[in-house]
């Protein structure tokens with residue numbers, strides 16, 4: 186896979202190269218976007234524009250996102266794709282059908298591979314830390330999957346630095362494969378933990394960073410400035426609406442418009458470009474319910490942010506903001 190308009194970045198201190206912009210399936214494919222031709226059009230266009238990295242999870246619509254995206258991958262050259270999926274969240278009420286135990290990890294990968302229709306995934310993520318399972322058990326189960334070739338790299342999502350360092354320590358003791366990539370939330374409205382914990386931990390451990398929700402579920406695009414457009418994500422989900430659509434966030438997003446206008450780009454493009462510019466970021470995982478969104482978001486790669494613009498953005502969205 187190579188496209189002249191895409192950037193490819195190493196996943197931390199591993200040999201794997203990821204497209205700087207990637208595409209994920211949360212709440213969309215197999216969920217709000219059920220039409221197979223739309224899923225196919227969006228993923229195929231991403232691939233044709235040089236996107237090689239596609240992110241899923243078993244929990245996204247309880248396996249339906251893996252199935253929907255997997256059907257499209259079947260028509261693309263498997264070796265050019267970097268496919269990730271995840272486990273952790275309960276898939277049923279069975280006490281062992283959740284978390285990061287050896288049992289759940291080893292059983293979950295089999296189900297995910299079947300749903301996606303692939304013999305291996307490139308990256309397997311622990312979707313959240315599991316306080317009830319020793320991190321050594323998780324690290325050794327992941328190492329086993331790497332040795333079996335079912336998983337090429339393993340990673341973590343929303344892990345704190347101490348837990349990540351403990352996973353690396355276990356891997357060193359057992360000569361096992363350590364986690365190579367962390368998947369944290371990062372957007373202008375939620376940056377505190379990224380600067381204080383995620384970036385320093387990645388630098389120390391050599392892990393790559395693939396960041397999620399660059400638009401804060403669409404809010405940073407400005408489409409919620411004065412209305413709640415029908416059919417959009419925050420219209421559909423009351424939970425996300427309550428979490429994201431605060432007066433404070435809306436005020437900041439309105440001020441953000443002036444900065445984007447001065448640059449002649451959309452707020453969505455500037456929000457994604459800002460994530461791309463953060464130290465240590467290997468790939469920004471975007472989401473798109475429509476082809477036009479993906480096309481517009483890919484142009485974020487062309488946006489250049491000067492020191493002056495960084496300063497203006499820090500004034501509107503201070504580094505201490507959010508989680």
Ligand SMILES: NC(=O)c1ccc[n+]([C@@H]2O[C@H](COP(=O)([O-])OP(=O)(O)OC[C@H]3O[C@@H](n4cnc5c(N)ncnc54)[C@H](OP(=O)(O)O)[C@@H]3O)[C@@H](O)[C@H]2O)c1
Nearest residue numbers: 209210211397398399400401402403406417418471472478
């Ligand atoms: N590890 C984790 O715990 C975790 C958590 C969340 C996400 N993720 C990953 O990160 C991926 C991306 O996250 P996300 O979907 O939340 O990203 P996002 O960029 O914050 O939100 C994407 C959504 O915003 C809207 N949108 C996209 N482009 C737009 C544009 N140009 N103008 C206006 N609206 C636009 C679309 O929703 P509507 O059109 O429906 O409004 C789209 O589905 C997920 O698919 C998943 O793979 C991981």
